[in-house]
Every structure is written in structure tokens, then in C-alpha cells.
Amino acid sequence: MTTRPYVLLSCAMSIDGYIDDAxxxxxxxxxxxxxxxxxxxxxxxxxxxxxxxxxRRDDPRLLVRSERRRADRVARGLxxxxxxVTLTGGGDLDPGARFFTTGDGLKLVYCPSGVVDKAxxxxxxxxxxxxxxxxxxxEAVVADLAGRGVTRLxxxxxxxxHRQFLTAGLADELHLVVAPFFVGDxxxxxxxxxxxxxxxxxxxxxVIEVRQIGDVVLxxxxxxxxxxx
Numbered sequence: 001m002t003t004r005p006y007v008l009l010s011c012a013m014s015i016d017g018y019i020d021d022a023x024x025x026x027x028x029x030x031x032x033x034x035x036x037x038x039x040x041x042x043x044x045x046x047x048x049x050x051x052x053x054x055x056r057r058d059d060p061r062l063l064v065r066s067e068r069r070r071a072d073r074v075a076r077g078l079x080x081x082x083x084x085v086t087l088t089g090g091g092d093l094d095p096g097a098r099f100f101t102t103g104d105g106l107k108l109v110y111c112p113s114g115v116v117d118k119a120x121x122x123x124x125x126x127x128x129x130x131x132x133x134x135x136x137x138x139e140a141v142v143a144d145l146a147g148r149g150v151t152r153l154x155x156x157x158x159x160x161x162h163r164q165f166l167t168a169g170l171a172d173e174l175h176l177v178v179a180p181f182f183v184g185d186x187x188x189x190x191x192x193x194x195x196x197x198x199x200x201x202x203x204x205x206x207v208i209e210v211r212q213i214g215d216v217v218l219x220x221x222x223x224x225x226x227x228x229x
Contacts, residue, residue, distance in 0.1 A: 004142045005153040006226060008045070009162055010038060010175045012216070013191045018183035019159055026058055029179040034213045036066075041175070043069040045082050045154040047108075047145055050099075051161040052088035061102045062156070079105040083150065086110070087132070087141060087161065091118035100126040110144070112136045138168050159189050166223075167195040174205070174221040177213075199223065 012029035013019050021027045030038070042048060043064045050060060063081040064070050070080040083106045084099055091111055093100075100107055100123060107127040111119045113134040120129050132140040138161075145153060155165055165171050176191075199205045208229060209220040222229075 003151075004146050004170070005046070005150045006172050007142065007153050007155060007165060007170050008041070008173045008175065009155045009165060009171050010041065011157060011162060011191055012177040012179060014179050014181055014183045016182045016184060017190050018185070018188045019157065019191055020057075020189050021183050022185050022187035027183075029216075030177060031214045031216055034177055034216050034218065037213065037218070039065045040069065042082060042154060043073060045152045046150040047083040047085050047152075048154045048156060049085040049087065049141070049161065050156050051158050052086050052090075052093055053160065054156070054158045055086050055093060055097050055099045057158075059098050060156075061098045063103050081105055082154070083108060083148075085141070085145070085153075087136060087138075088115070088119065089136065091115040091122055093119070093123045095123045095126045108145075110136055110141050138164050138170050142170060159192055163192040163195050166192060166197055166199075169198045172222075172224040173227045174223055176219050176221065178217050178219075180215050 011019060014029065043066070048062045050062065054060065062084050064073065073080055081103050084103065085108045086099065087110045089112065093109065109119055109123055109127045109129045110132040111129065113131050116129060116131050123129065130144055142153065155161055206222040207219060208222050208227065211218045
């Protein structure tokens, strides 16, 4: 049996738990030093996953930014940046999004069985479309990634992806950054929505690091026994 990838969740939020605001502009929650830390974390992973809504809203490149880190990966026989992964429920993806147009590495699009044909029409020319069952689940995604040799997966959002991986018990580690301001708008997306989470008052997650990085604070949580102390 192939061991599933080690799953690391990464998120930045406001003091009141929002990961964005309700405007069309991208809300910057982190700072340069913390973004460099995230870049280093990316460089240590085999794949990076975001939800299709994040691809549409934020248009992320999901590349390792540091030339030194890219060169180090290449020297170790790896592509300059990790494999890009997204999970879509409806197959509505723009082939012109930077997820698809930047970087030379593999791009994987997981979707429900009934959406495979549509996803092929939309982005089949610029990515590998994978049938993830009906419904498509994080379990199916990590199982397929394991078969492709992925041993370390970084989930960068958005809130729906974080909730799905957390409630499925598939998260090994969480990096949670808190920015020093409030959003205060219920229309904005929060870190996670409602769900039945494995961690609750009777089963607390283990804190393995708390660190101030400029004006933000990083807390690292161990969410499984696979997470080193």
C-alpha cells in the first residue's frame, strides 16, 4: 500500500479569522519576510494544491520565487517548482490563468466523474485532467498523488479546501499566520466554514512553534503523529 503524502496546510488570516475581504482586490495579509518563509516551504514540497475558486479569484502562479531555491531543486533532480494541483467541482477554469500558463511543470486538475469531459474541453490542452470520483474527494486526490510519487503536499487554500482536508483527517501540519488587523465583513471568506473537525475541546491540536515574523505571528500545529516535534 502506498503511503499518502504528508499534507501541510498553509494559511494567513486576519485577527477575526478572514482570509480575504469582500472586494475584488486581493487582500495582502502577510509581509515580505513571511512570504519568503512560505516560498521556502513551497520549495520543500512535491506539489502545491489550491481550490478552483482560488485559481479564479487570486490567479496565483504557485511557483518557487527564489532563484537559489529553484536552482537547488534542479540540482537535486527536481523541477524548479512543485507540481501544481487544483480541485474543481464544476470544471469552470480559464486556460489563460497563471496556474496553467506559468512554469513548465505538471499541472493536475482533479474533478468529479461527470465533469471530466467539460474539464478536458476547458483546460485539457494545458493540464492533466484526473477523474477523482463522484463526488471528487481529497482522499481520491492524495491517493492519486501518492501514485505519482508525491510525498509532501502543501495545501494553500482557499477556505473550502482547508475545511475539506481538515474534516477528512488528512492534514498532518498547519501553518497559520495572523495579520495584525480586522476585516469585519461577514461577506468575506473565513479560514474554514462549518464542519466536523477531528480537533475539538476534547482533542486539542499540538502547538509546535509560535514565531513573530515582523508584524505577523506564525503558529505551527501538529495535526497527526506524522508531524515531527
